[in-house]
Amino acid sequence: MPPRCRSSRSRSRSRPRPTAASVGSSSFLPPVEHPSPPPAPLLRFIAILATSVADVQLLFLALLSPLLLRLGAGAGAASDAPAHSGCGPPSPPSLRRVLAAPGSRPVDRVLLVTAHPDDETMFFAPTVLRRVGGCGVGRGDNGLTAAAPRTLRPLPCRLGPRSRRLFVSPSPSPQARARGLRCARAVPDQRRCSRCP
């Protein structure tokens, strides 16, 4: 077992860092101080108008996408969906099933790796909005809520004492936190509960 960093306590004294609680749920957060002024009202109005136009474009894409997905499924080598039974047109494969490794079960937990804190919105918004993560605990909670500070604990330092600082956002809502706490009570060792897929 690799040695743990011994100087984490002194490090936290020398340089204040946000803890999981301070970075966590937005209900516990102090108001964020924005260094840049808010955009001009006219600019914001134009952006909202253009985004509404984008939503109209999205409507056309949504009408087009079933056809595209059916074509893709017909061409497809990417899915391990069960064989078509013969009644009606073949349905497009589930996103969970498509993203899974060949021969394995459908994806239930996805890790999105980005480089900057706004990349998940600017580049991956459709995927995040149609996300595939989810544990069976109460639908809407992937089980990491209460386990986040423990499962995402600071791991052993291998590159020096300053190489490890984790900021964790544990829970997005009180309801999800309550579900996660129930899951943690049911599964004290933070492993998968019986309802997890």
Add this chain to the structure above:
Amino acid sequence: MHVLCLTNGDAADARDGPVRARELAAAADRLGRDGRGAGDGAGSVFATCLDDTFLRDGQSNSGGDAAAAAAAADAEAEAEEARRQEARRQRAGRGGAGDDHPHHLPSTPDPSVASLPWFPALVALRVAEAVSATRANAVLTFDARGASGHPDHIAAGRGCRWATRRVALRGGAGDGRVRPGTPVWLLMTPPPLLPWWVMRGAPPVSTYFGAATAAWQLARAIALTASGVPAVGVVSPPGGATAALGAMESHASQLVWFRWLYLSTSSLLLANVLVRAPV
């Protein structure tokens, strides 16, 4: 879904890091609420923001020009040494100790470290740790062109591919919680349309063509699938562009005018095309 952000975005100012980490948590919260019930997913969105000494925002920018990076590091080291000598002279003039404390370290980080590009093995290590902690069975990241061509995006994608190859070769890691052959899906960058010497690192022009580029990308996904390459097109749910704009308002420190232009016209807010990386 869990979002692992490799930096806290403090390239401009070190004080921006905690602010942007909080903004990331708020944006993940917003995306989790807006996307509830969309598609076949129902989970919340969690966010983790790393603050690693060797993974800094903007650090990879100098990776393409090693000579310039070395020159900048040398200049910074000389300036730091000049500052220390000046401080020593001032202390000696006041009658204080003439020498620095042997354990004194400069407040600024080592410039030679700050000028290094991201090391793919370190990114791979961080990704493998996150996969182990979240028990994820799929990883999403950028492709080799990095969506906007940013060097940090390219380095993140390269590190993820390293991670899965190493894990695949080792047959699993993290006490068996990282499964061998964990698939990595790469976000396909829109076509550049213009040669690289015109773009000079700017995002692809086609990104700003909205639905036209999104439809073109979906057609490319079908062509790739027909040719045997695993690819999938993900179309945003109804109202997804407005939801993304709302989430981006959480990143208030980043909402400069050209970001509004991007959010208004981007094709990546309408559809993503994911291609599975070969293992």
